Amino acid sequence: MGYVGGTPVPGCVFCNALASNDDVTSLIVHRGEHAFVILNLYPYNTGHLMVVPNDHVSDLAALSSIARAEIAELTASFCTGLRRVMGCDGLNVGMNLGSAAGAGIADHLHQHIVPRWIGDANFMPIVGGTKVLPELLPATYAKIRTEVARQKSAADSVVLVLMVPDRSGVFLAAHSLPRLSLADGVSVWMTFVNTIASRAAACELLGWGGATSTESDATESPALAMTFAPRAEDRASYRVCSIEKAVSLLPNDDRVLLSTALSRFTGSTS
Incomplete structure (x- = not known):
């Protein structure tokens, strides 16, 4: 599954998004000093976010300690925010480092935050207890x-x-x-x-x-x-x-x- 996509363009999709001056089209919801947060264009579930370092690296050890700390803080902050906004029951959080681990964009590491609901199967609960497609x-x-x-x-x-x-x-x-x-x-x-x-x-x-x-x-x-x-x-x-x-x-x-x-x-x- 592609993480961020659309019409293919040269280069890294995360780096392209970061370089764009249109955060709405790029689906960026926050830019930090060393990392940014972006919606997944092909979400596993509604509200699927990714925390991405500004630096184009494939391994956590290649990041500065400051960048790693910012990724951790953004992950914690957006987990709290997604619970408040989406009303989810839980969250999947993690990284796939390397193609063998399932990374769709292996050259630029990224942390997934995926909202989950009890009994979900790519459906999202809304007000009144009904469920709709994402x-x-x-x-x-x-x-x-x-x-x-x-x-x-x-x-x-x-x-x-x-x-x-x-x-x-x-x-x-x-x-x-x-x-x-x-x-x-x-x-x-x-x-x-x-x-x-x-x-x-x-x-x-x-x-x-x-x-x-x-x-x-x-x-x-x-x-x-x-x-x-x-x-x-x-x-x-x-x-x-x-x-x-x-x-x-x-x-x-x-x-x-x-x-x-x-x-x-x-x-x-x-």
Whole structure:
């Protein structure tokens, strides 16, 4: 099984991801001084992450003690984060060093963190006890990165880019994008599920709504982009604007978020 893939390009896929200036497309959720964390493009289970050293090495002994320590700290931190975000019952953590050990990318070592659920078989439990097939990677990426960004920025709210299902309009709160207050101990995603999604007639998480680079996560509020349709009895309490109208009303930071979401999820540059 390939770990990170897509259209084949020359070179190491991990080094290529690290060199990219588009963390969303590369699926990088965190960049550290000596290591980074990336989603597996072909996950063993939903939320499958890999902790990867910046240095292109195949053996742990080739890394500095500082790099090894950072990998260990990131592994511990993201194990905690995955339990909070994904609600998993357990985790598989480990490395395959060398092709004989099953490493798909043997020349650049990486540590796997795989969420597990009781009775799972590539299925993921969700709210209400039902099970669904693994979600699309952009949705998983958004759930994890919003939590990472929240921790880095100490944000007390998440910005919501809520578009109507056909993506021709957006919901506003007065003259800004809606903000959802966050509570300690509850993940960004579960806060949304409990307060917004539970009152929706239809709702689809499109993905991460914030800036492309993870370097911005320490200074900007996390953002989610999604399509949303309120229940019939609640429609009067929501304000919907055309994209063109919203662009004219929103403050600059929100306008940038809306433009980013439109470009990322509709191909529009409005």
